[in-house]
Amino acid sequence: MAELQPLTGYASVQAWFEGLHRHWGGDPEHDDPERLEIIEAFCRFADRDPDAVIAECLLVKDGEKRIRTKGRQRCADLIAEFQSGVEGPRMKRAKWGNTVRSFLIHNGIMLQSGVQGGESGS
Amino acid sequence: MEFKEVIGSRRSIRFFEPDKPVEREKIQKMLEAARLASCAVNAHWAKAIVIERDKLPEDKLEKMKTPVAALNIELAPVHIYWYADLGVVNRVQGSRLKELVDVGALAPTHGWSHKFVDELVYPQILKPMTQGPGYPIAAATDCGVAMCQAMLTGVDEGLGVCLSSFIPNIAKELFKVPDDWVPLYVLLVGYPAESAKGGGQRPRPPFEEQYHYGEYGTPYTRDEAVVEELKQAKMIQEPAQPNNQERTDEIKRLAERLGLPL
Numbered sequence: 001m002a003e004l005q006p007l008t009g010y011a012s013v014q015a016w017f018e019g020l021h022r023h024w025g026g027d028p029e030h031d032d033p034e035r036l037e038i039i040e041a042f043c044r045f046a047d048r049d050p051d052a053v054i055a056e057c058l059l060v061k062d063g064e065k066r067i068r069t070k071g072r073q074r075c076a077d078l079i080a081e082f083q084s085g086v087e088g089p090r091m092k093r094a095k096w097g098n099t100v101r102s103f104l105i106h107n108g109i110m111l112q113s114g115v116q117g118g119e120s121g122s
Numbered sequence: 123m124e125f126k127e128v129i130g131s132r133r134s135i136r137f138f139e140p141d142k143p144v145e146r147e148k149i150q151k152m153l154e155a156a157r158l159a160s161c162a163v164n165a166h167w168a169k170a171i172v173i174e175r176d177k178l179p180e181d182k183l184e185k186m187k188t189p190v191a192a193l194n195i196e197l198a199p200v201h202i203y204w205y206a207d208l209g210v211v212n213r214v215q216g217s218r219l220k221e222l223v224d225v226g227a228l229a230p231t232h233g234w235s236h237k238f239v240d241e242l243v244y245p246q247i248l249k250p251m252t253q254g255p256g257y258p259i260a261a262a263t264d265c266g267v268a269m270c271q272a273m274l275t276g277v278d279e280g281l282g283v284c285l286s287s288f289i290p291n292i293a294k295e296l297f298k299v300p301d302d303w304v305p306l307y308v309l310l311v312g313y314p315a316e317s318a319k320g321g322g323q324r325p326r327p328p329f330e331e332q333y334h335y336g337e338y339g340t341p342y343t344r345d346e347a348v349v350e351e352l353k354q355a356k357m358i359q360e361p362a363q364p365n366n367q368e369r370t371d372e373i374k375r376l377a378e379r380l381g382l383p384l
Contacts, residue, residue: 020384024370025370076189094381098382098384102384110189112188112189112190112191112192113189113193114187114196115197115381115382116380
């Protein structure tokens with residue numbers, strides 16, 4: 001991976017913030033400064049920039065954007081691995097994993113991972 | 123709950139209380155309701171396999187999860203996997219129709235007799251029907267009626283329900299599903315973790331767009347007095363609205379509690 005540019009310059013990060021704002025309101029870039037830190041950590045872990053992470057989950061066929069099932073599964077596995085390697089309590093690990101999932105979700109990659117925290121998470 | 127209120131109160135529940143077990147008798151009531159459903163030629167294609175999530179070994183539960191259906195599978199304590207048993211018509215060969223003749227549900231007044239079933243209905247209509255391309259659609263339609271009755275009974279019992287797709291080949295292997303059962307949906311069952319109103323009745327297309335009178339293109343006119351009556355009966359309830367802060371806050375609370383992405 002080439003050196004990461006400032007994350008807010010990536011189209012996928014902008015799309016993520018737009019999605020977060022549209023759905024939940026607020027100022028996604030500033031109301032939780034950890035968001036960008038987490039995405040940057042994931043990108044380094046995955047050795048891809050944010051746009052490449054999204055691109056790996058998508059393909060264009062007959063002019064239409066589609067989900068690349070294997071790419072998404074690889075990414076889901078990578079997030080789980082990333083999450084399990086986060087140092088700290090379970091809730092922190094869940095937050096870091098879910099932040100990356102949120103990044104994918106607001107870029108149109110439908111992704112569920114099950115309960116990550118709370119009374120049933122493990 | 124009154125019948126119309128049951129219909130009006132049903133929501134596709136997507137947040138279940140993961141650790142609140144569902145009473146076995148409530149599941150039985152749902153299945154009893156399915157068994158009583160109307161069904162063409164009394165075939166009863168609808169079959170179900172009830173799975174208690176916590177009795178599935180963890181590795182098997184994991185196999186059922188996909189990136190698009192991991193959460194509800196994990197949250198719902200009970201899963202009812204529905205199938206259309208396409209083999210049933212050729213196994214029973216009209217005998218269930220003759221049961222209807224025997225009890226007077228199908229009578230000579232309408233042309234029915236054992237001989238008609240044995241010599242015409244089964245060999246000339248039902249058996250060829252099972253070879254036709256429309257057969258699985260017909261069977262699945264009747265299964266939908268049964269599934270709906272189970273679903274509404276669940277609502278009447280205070281449960282949350284949601285029909286969802288599942289991975290048929292993995293379910294077939296795990297649950298030893300016969301080869302001639304066509305997978306339909308899994309009905310996820312549990313106590314709702316979200317409010318019963320779930321933000322309101324979900325958006326639906328306009329009435330007149332869906333239903334026609336006399337011919338296609340002539341809308342079946344909606345009588346507002348009837349609408350009002352159904353509102354009083356709680357069948358038509360407050361519609362869900364976009365940007366509903368109460369619902370947004372509820373989802374945020376659930377996400378935080380269960381550890382879900384926003």
